[in-house]
Amino acid sequence: MDPDPRGGRGSPGPGRVSAMAGLLPLPAQPAGTPWPTSDWTSGDLPGHVDRSRLEAHLAHGLKDFDETHAVVVVQGGRLLVERYGPEHGPDATCLSWSMAKSLTHALFGIAVGDGLLDIQAPAPVPEWRTPGDPRGAINTDQLLRMSSGLKFDEVYEPGKASDTIEMMWGSGKANVAHYAASQPLAHPPGTFFSYSSGTTNILCRILSDALGRRGADFGDFMRERLFEPLGMRTPIPKFDPAGTFIGSSFCFASARDFARFGLLYLRDGVWDGRRLLPEGWVDYARTPTFQQAGVTDGRYGAHWWLDLGGPGSFSANGHEGQFTVVAPDLDLVAVRHGRTSTEKKDAVKAWVGDLVGLFRG
Template identity: 85%
Template sequence: MSGQARAGALPPLPSQPAGVPWPTTDWPQGELPGSVDRERLEAHLERGFQDFDETHAVVVVQGGRLLLERYGPEHGPEATCMSWSKAKSLTHALAGIVVGDGRLDISDPAPVAEWRIPGDPRGAITTDQLLRMSSGLKFDEVYEVGKPSDTIEMMWGSGKDSVAHYAADQPLIHPPGTFFSYSSGTTNIICRILADMTGLRGEAFGDFMRERLFQPLGMKTPIPRFDPAGTFIGSSFCFTSARDFARFGLLYLRDGVWDGQRVLPPGWVDYARTPTFQQPGVTDGRYGAHWWLDLGGPGSFSANGHEGQFTVLAPDLDLVVVRHGRTSNDKKDAVKAWVGDLVSLFGCWQP
């Protein structure tokens, strides 16, 4: 794939087991494997619902079967949950669809109007560098009110009418491709590129999302949000049920293929989980392309969101773990570790 870093020794992605139906309509049910310590699992789940403010949903899928789901008060299988930055991984899928249609080459300079002025150094930024959070653009990814925050200003302040313009108008502070900096603004620039490449905005782009991504998987709950300019706010806003996020995770665990239909182009999932260059000192963990790496152990990759939203994929265990809730920032590392430990409880599974 043009612009893609070499995948190297990525763990293989598992196939859907023979005889297990795809969960396009209903999730096939499964039993906890005998290797799982049920007492430890129960104690772990109890802690997960007690220690992290609000836990809204926990869903575990292994071997394509739904093994476990728990819900907090006022939540259930059809309740939509806040995506926050898990929407970034949905944006990665939408970009793959547009790439697969031949409308976008991620190795080319990104088609961004603000950067087309002759001599503007931002004109060298590629879509690949945007997907890898390595554009070099200034953007302060801060979520605390009262502190300088481009995230808050973009979504609720001066940038709210056109989130992509706000982000694209930021100055370049590092040469493109040389500095990793996680940025919601970067994702919204990508979303406007996708709107431009498809010629669709607002609900018309929402129809595109449903037709090309959600409906083939049987995802009925997603509610994407758009800014007044018609750009999908793919950095943060696609309300979706935990079960549907599990469907989305299964699509990536199955290499972008769903029940015989290729939804994402060949190599696109490997691109998501190929590590991005990160300068020394990055503390949030390794990153691929709009997916985080290693939360569930080596070889795993995940969609992570503010306040403790996670969809974790562990290829070696054929496992999808989804957690939704509302957890305060001071507990973010603890809930992240809790999710990783939940994955490890299924570590002895055999197909």
């Protein structure tokens, strides 16, 4: 059973949701540890962490995956590890690629908490309103879980048909959500998992419509409700000409700011005593989605991937090796940015998982 993340009477609190879904509890900010709204407080490595192994692992990561721009590890709310590649540092903005999908999940949660959206209702998509259109049965939960059934070829290889490339740089670039929403059904809604950047851009337009905000005005919403409360000062979101946030792929930010975002999810959507995401929304993100046999990229929740940093962890993953990993059992967030070739994508993903594992001793 999926938790009801809509809030209000009758929805389970976070403890009940975690118990129902078999999720690890999310740790609270340790007493006496400042929230990093203004700046990060540094900390010492735990005694059980093998420092020589960690340093060797970091050196390998900085050297052997084409370009590594940043590596940051936060544990117990304190900054323990920070390394940067050439021409990068604490304030440098880094690629997000699909880590922006998890930012979209947070923005959607804010609107759900405000009572503007119901994820179990049919998705309000203009292209699907013709009577008898089977796409009209798609609900927003299925979009968040990449289970809408829409055809969309998520391909990045030159010479191969790619809806992703056509949407963002070809015929769909003027209105990315319209391009994605115009695709036909390939499977009945809710029966087939298919990771799709088009799905996220449809969600971003749904969110814009619910808020009545587009382009720079939508950017103000992002800053007012998410970035500024966390102390995220570097994010640069990108919008298409129709004013839709390209939440599939484009929100540049520093590694420290992505660590702040990861810490928000580690703290169950609460920041310095203020609830930013509705109760149950983080647990909803990390509750597994049905996936048919043969899916090879790993388990998925709702706009977050699962298990990269070990059982119970969840992560925002992006093209070319962008990762923000949340590990509740370790009270840890790990961030890696870079530009790593497709040939090395599995190796850098494993490297990030091993980095988290070093903190288990």
